[in-house]
Amino acid sequence: MIVLGIETSCDETAAAIVTDAREIRADVVLSQLDDHTPYGGVVPEIAARAHLEHLDGLIRRAMAEAGIGFGDLDAVAATGGPGLIGGVIVGVMTAKAIAAARNLPFVAVNHLEGHALTARLTDDVAFPYLLLLVSGGHCQLLAVEGVGRYRRLGTTIDDAVGEAFDKTAKLLGLGYPGGPLVEKAAARATNPARFELPRPMLGRPGCDFSFSGLKTAVRRHVEELGGVLSEADRDDLAAAFQATVAEVLADRCARAIRRFKEDHPQGGALVVAGGVAANKAIRSRLATLAEKQRMPFVAPPLRLCTDNAAMIAWAGIERFRLGESDPLNFAPRPRWPLDPTAAPVIGRAGVGAGVKA
Template identity: 75%
Template sequence: MIVLGIETSCDETAAALVTADRRVLANVVLSQLDDHAPYGGVVPEVAARAHLQHLDRLVRQALAEAGVGLGQVDAIAATAGPGLIGGVMVGVMTAKAMAAVRGLPFVAVNHLEGHALTARLTDDVAFPFLLLLVSGGHCQLLAVEGVGKYRRLGTTIDDAVGEAFDKSAKILGLGYPGGPLMEQAARRSTDPGRFDLPVPMKGRPGCDFSFSGLKTAVRRQVELLGGSLTDADVADIAAAFHKAVGDSLLDRCAHAIKQFKQDHPTGRTLVVAGGVAANQILRGRLQDLARRHGFGFVAPPLKLCTDNAAMIAWAGLERLRLGQTDGLDFAPRPRWPLDGTAKAAPFAGVKA
């Protein structure tokens, strides 16, 4: 079986082909970074226009790289939410049109499920497993019990960790996207213990996250320094930021591991996925935490942490094997929680 995947939920336009035996035949990603960098963040209308301009070409490129014709494709999967609705609509309508013309099954994929199941594509991780999903728009801990079967253990009550990276980087004058630039700055620090930033939610019950206060603490530290920062100041604050984020993630994950062990005695794998999973500093600390608790640790290759279509094709393939396809009347969704039974996070409820 071969599935064509399409991803257009944010600021990457992507197409990929994946097989049932876990081979990625092609994975083409066009970043819109240069289009959005002048604005310090993603502009939805700019993103949607770029998807519309480039998606057809990228699908053709993916097919050519894979050496596959549309006649050999068994289904077409597309991110149908959550995300910037204009971009999501571009991908969904393209996939529906191709499916209709070719008489192929259409699979509407939850973007978050794409991230969640990537570890099964790369490492064939068995269910159940514990997932830390960390990206620009999402920060959740989930028990992954099967395809379409997710139980949320914790979520952010305000900002996602990726958003905190981006906004803190902007405060420090590092530019966009903030995650990679903050990591580079932190690695240049010669005095990582110079600043003491608060660790959000540490020691509190449960598995929820909060990063708004940490972002504010970075701004206050910059103000205390008079607003004019040296390279050393930026590097040391970035290092302190990483330590605070890492301490928070480890504290929350430790709570989740304890709960997960009680509910799923056979599950012994911690998976980290999403764009922030590409951060090597945080990845190393999470791997150490998993080892201390007797868990295996899986994080996708860096190119499969950020948004891509291979994960969408794979999630579509997993659903296709279970007979889970969608009609051409499926409506794109700007919000689409993995655990539809979970209550909204206190004080927020906006990061589904």
Template identity: 70%
Template sequence: MEATAASAMVRAMIVLGIETSCDETAAAIVTEDRQILSNVVLSQLDEHRPYGGVVPEIAARAHLDHIDRLVSQAMEEAHLGFADLSGIAATGGPGLIGGVIVGVMTAKSIAAVHDLPFLAVNHLEGHALTARLTDDVAFPYLLLLVSGGHCQLLLVEGVGRYALLGSTIDDAVGEAFDKTAKMLGLPYPGGPSLEKAALQGDATCHDLPRPMLGRPGCDFSFSGLKTAVRHIAEALPRPLPVQEQADLAASFQAAAAASLVNRCRNAMTALADSHPEVRTLVVAGGVASNQTIRAALTGLCADHGYSFVAPPPRLCTDNAAMIAWAGIERLRLGLTDGLDFAPRPRWPLDPDAISKQPRATARPVKTAQSAPLAARS
């Protein structure tokens, strides 16, 4: 019986995933039957904290310093050798290009040495498919992808099949969280600090704008909300009293959540006629770990007869388990990549929709000394 079980384990599809798109260096082993055998994440928060944002050069060097050790650790925790793997998946973009190159070259090297398929995974597709790893969500579904660098609503019809319904016309919601936190004098990283401060605040204290509320369509906007917070904060004494920080944080968070709910409601209404089979809303990306936003979206789904699915917080922020799983999804379909694959700083999920957008929403290539916190996802 033991030999039979071991043989079945070897025959199962098992993929090593590598994630290096921003400031987390990560490696994970995931199986076809949705087991996460290891999921190692090394954050670079301490390295970037003095700069108040992600410095691309520092991030790339850190990935280079740690990636080999983390891959070895992931393999050891999974109790596997490279001969047990079915493929090697790595984030091929979008992201800070120095880091993406480190992950791609590491994955290509392992694939070449061990004669394994190489899979270049779109970082956004990793987020988009995480709910299928955690909850076995069936296609099609509505996806709200919210992170530091991205804010999009997409119809997910299958692996590699994404229709963009709306995106931000200015800031991503995660960028707005991070920059608002900085204005309020909250510590880095901004998004989690703002959520924590908001727990002690009064969300009705400040009448902040709800961007795009009541407008048709599914596009987002957060720059006006951020500016409104800045005007209030500048009129208050410095440093901001703790309660003022909390009240502004709570008011901002409530306004952002209301805007997200409104845009998702419009998407549900639009899909009711064209895709009535869509009855699930998935939220993914780093901002998906925010509990106020989860609660607001849960209420929206209850009102519209939708199921609500959000991965556990540890799988909302950048991780390699989602990359390994996306690799499995692609490997099942024979969608492997050659070793000549070129890492991409920009890689939209729905390339056909880019020309229709007022502004591209992929992470920009940073040329300044410090990338803003929005580079995080």
């Protein structure tokens, strides 16, 4: 089975060719970073226009790299949401056009499910497993019990962790995108224990997260330094922030592991996915936790943690193998929770709409 995947939910335009033998024949990503950096974040209108301008060319490039034609495809999968609705529409309409012209099945993929199933593409992880999904707009702990079967154990009550990285980077004057820049600054720190920061929700019952107070504490330290930071100030404060995030994530995961094992005594892996999963310090802390809990730890390759179309193609394959596809009147969704039965979080309106994953 050969599937074309299309990803346009935020500020990466991507196309990929993936087979059901877990072979990534082509994986093409065009970053819009230079277009959005002057604004300190993703501008939806700019993102949508860039997707429209470049997507057709990227699909042709992916097909050429894979050495196939449209007649070799078995299905077309595209991100149907959640995300910036203008970009999602571009990807969905392009996929529908290809499917209609070639009489191919069309699969609308939940972007978050793409992240959730990446570990099955890269490591053939068996169900069930515990997933920490961490990105610019999402921070969730989910029991992944099958394709389309996700049970949320915890989520953020305010900022997502990737959002906290971006805001902290802005406070430190590091620029955008925040995650990689904070990580680089933290690696240069000479006194990472210099600044004391709160550990939101640490030790609290449940598996939920909170990061807005941590961001406020960083701002307070910046103000105490007079708003003018030396390179050492930036590096040390970045290191303190990163270490705090890693500790909080490990604490929340430890609680989720206990709940997961109660429901699944046969066990399963601890999987981390999403853009923030590319952070090496966080991966290391979670790997240590998994080892202590005697659980396999799986983190996809760095290039498959950030937005890409290979994960969309693979999620499409997973669904298509179960006999699932979508009609050509599918409506793109700005919001699309993985666990629709989970209670909404007060104060989190807009989560999943226009987020960096």
